[in-house]
Amino acid sequence: MSSLEARRTDRTDLPLPAAGDWEYGGYPYGLEPLTLPLASPGSSPAAHRRSDGSPPPWPGTWRTPSPEFPANAAVDLTDPLGVDRLFWFRWITGHQVTFVLWQLLASVLAESAEGPGGEARAAERARRYVRGYSLMLLYTSSCPRSVYDRLIRPHLALQHRHLSGAWARDYHPVRSLLRGRLPAGLDDAPLREECRLNHHVHEGIAAKLVPSGVSLLQQTNQHQEQRFLHRDRLSSLYDCVFLTVRAPASYEQVVTQLVRRLHAIGQDLAANGLYPAYAPSGHEEPAELRAPDVARCKETLLPDLSRICDSATAAAS
Template sequence: MSAPVCLPQWGHTWVDLPVLRLPMPEEELIPCATGCFQLPIAIDTPEDPVERAVHRWFLGHHGAFLVWRFLSASLDRLIREPDSQLVRQAALGYDAYSVMLAYSGSCSREVYEDVIRPMMVTFDPAFSGRWARDHEPLPGLLRRARAALGPVAAAPLTSASKANLVAHMEVMRRLVPGGPSLLRESGRARMSTTDAERARFDEFFLVSRENVCVSRYRAHRAAVLSAIGHDLAKQPLSPEYGETLRTFATRL
């Protein structure tokens, strides 16, 4: 069974989502104990448009946390075992991450400015995606994987990772057109990220760092992907997003 390392004091209760329980990026999932079982993980999408937008912001980030973990493992293995199938797997991870970016950032600019951004400012005036500890190793792992493969073999991975950067920039352009990030506005942009800031990022997005067993992790991952998939089926953003998530889920 999963055993908590520490119990965070959640800084807000804006979102009705189950806490996402994850090990630290460098730690493995633990084996399930004898008789381990899972309680159902329910994720319901609100009908109110503003509540749905906030829900998507948080649930999409939960999806991103899970994809980051997948990408980290995939790229690390690819560095050690250059293989075309592993290249396609890692590229699919970047495609799934692009879906999470589009999904979490699918709100209107008005909702972002009036509701979501103030949430982050209230939580921490310098709040930044740079504090995401699970994403931190990915740029370095990507560079090493591409170097190990060479430009031709790495082409699918290069294409998917570049498309992911474009997806990220598109969300930023639409929600914060020409505006500075909270981190820049705070004057802390030149400072190195601290463990306290990494913990704040986790806390804001309802992530608890714990010893997590395999079945618990897989159950929550399946619930997150299923909830996003069902939401996109009801209110689509782009036709290919649902198919990307379905394909990603089958590769896990």
């Protein structure tokens, strides 16, 4: 199933995933809090060596789960909350993965700004992280529109009636890159194309889940006085929705949390597929999400998760 060994690192008490039954969150589709630093943790090898000068331990290569495993990842359709629990897991965990990918992408940007050297490797890592963001958009939005309208959107509105992804703390350092404005050290055609694809997917997701085009932020009564909070408080509200806390964390700790989540997502996809037969939503997808390049993303989703793990763990080895 997976070559990831159950082991504990010297800097975090979170075990890396092991072959066996589902263990993330304590039960299938359970959640875990995410701990991230306020700024990117960086990825310079020298910054992450242990006190004896050796590099930190890293897991082996992540491999695609087999469809037969784990048996207990199948959703219990007799449980009234079974389907809701699956899609809430996807919404929260997929966003947590996105936050980590944004931080890792910011680390690549910081490295490219430090000077020449390793541009090709940095651009490759950046491409994989942008691809990972596109995959998480597809993963989190895989619910039927009825589930989004009944379960997800009301929960977001309860946190703040105008909750917006613009409040995401980790997005701002990578916003320019994702919009196609690449720094000189990372300006290559494949990365530019990956950013174009990400924008295409993002527009398609919005059209699928909110065909009216009216977000929570846009549901503002112009005749009602608005008392806006400071941006830092809005970002904290956004973090709280996705069980994310801010505290000092090393690159190793951040990547360990990423690997755990991608491992659980892989188990989910192996057991249920991107669009579960018992809760299909592929027919609700607009033309943007049926385009050939997006279809290829869906087909290579699990192998791409493996490559993201490889890039993240290799950066500090």
